Amino acid sequence: MAGIKRLLGGGTSKTSVTRSSPIAKLARELVELIVSHLIYDTPTLLACSLTCYSWYIATVSHLHHTLTTDNGRRAVKKYLWPTPLQKSYELGLLPFVTRLRIRLDYYCRVKFTPEWLDRRTLRYFSALTNLQELGIDNLRVSKFMPTIRQCFGHFSPTLRFLALSKPKGSCRQILYFIGLFPNLQDLKLHCYPFRGTRKSTADAALVPLSIPPLRGRLMLTDFERPSLVRDMITLFGGLRFRHMDLFMVNCVRLLLDACAETLETLRLYPTDPYGEEFLSRSEDNVLR
């Protein structure tokens, strides 16, 4: 490490400024090996990316894999939608982005609607060609119907992880959205009951375009939509998650039964209010 820092610092005082940098002579595999030890150290990666073109190429994908927009209550202007997206687009960095997080204020009534994706923004969105993880707060799925595929469909070959916090829409609409991604493995949901439009005939006829494998991790927090789980079981032909992380979920039994054959890891929290309920009823049963 000290050697790398010395190299990055320009070598010793005896180094001639006219000689080419010894960094440029390093084999590409060696550079990638060095960079792989620094992937969690953003400042050092940044320093590496400024040394020469070959080091820039080796580091750029590690520096720009995550893109976050933040329209929360305390959001800073430069992180407001769609500024980070636009900047990355202008610098040609969007193909390196593997994670996109669209953050809205937790208590705010602002929803992510089609108005957020005008023609210009949709162009930036389409440049995200390697997106593997997508997180959206307050996604108003119902407002995107029936053209939701045009906005998000291009993520379908690569997307593996989807996180939705307080999505708005009927169960069928949300499952239609999830079904846009045929390679989806992990799912994170934070859902309250939807008190929107009544179920229509069109909604009942809505069938997901694909059945994602969903064999990875299911993370549910503050989840109060058992009907969504039931519809998922019906429309996706069962659940096959191997890992579950459940906190304040009001359909634990349904999930445990649905994944009875596949579940390997379960994360629970003793602070879960449903845990207290479980205990009190267990004790009542013993007393009876």
Added chain:
Amino acid sequence: MNIMFAGDDQDSLQYFNLSQNRSLRTLETTAESITAARSTASNFLTTVLSTVTSPVLLDVVIVYGDFDLDASPSCSNCRPDPVCFCCWRSQAVVDAPRYKWQFGVFREMHEARDFRLVLCADVFEYTVDHAIRRLKRIVKANGGLGYLLHKPLIISERRAPRTRISDSITGWSGKSPNTASAL
């Protein structure tokens, strides 16, 4: 909170009954929630454990975050670099009451069912070694785990700074969009 279940009484009793999950290998929880739940923690975890019928050896993983190990994920001296060494240099109280409490819970859980205890440091990549050392000191300071039939493990989950903090809500760090600093 509105709890909605079909066939309420019987189903509610079965919330966390794991007897049907025959391929279950690992039960996870967090040190933070054990401490926060106080007296409920032991009762809840032993009750859940007693329902496990999976024939394979069960790993019970207790996840320790930075704060559980008396370390802050960032401090004023370290910003904007999230890797915080100076916080880790401070002398942690390894026999704090919360650890004594947690180790008491482990003992009660062991009485309910045999398992292998796995203490997992869920910390930043750069602080993994510090976290492992601290966990070892905590185990020693709290009387060890010699009563367990299976040798306990101390492991780490190496995390990138940008995956942390907002994991509890959805996905990734929302505190500071890290890539933005590179733009």
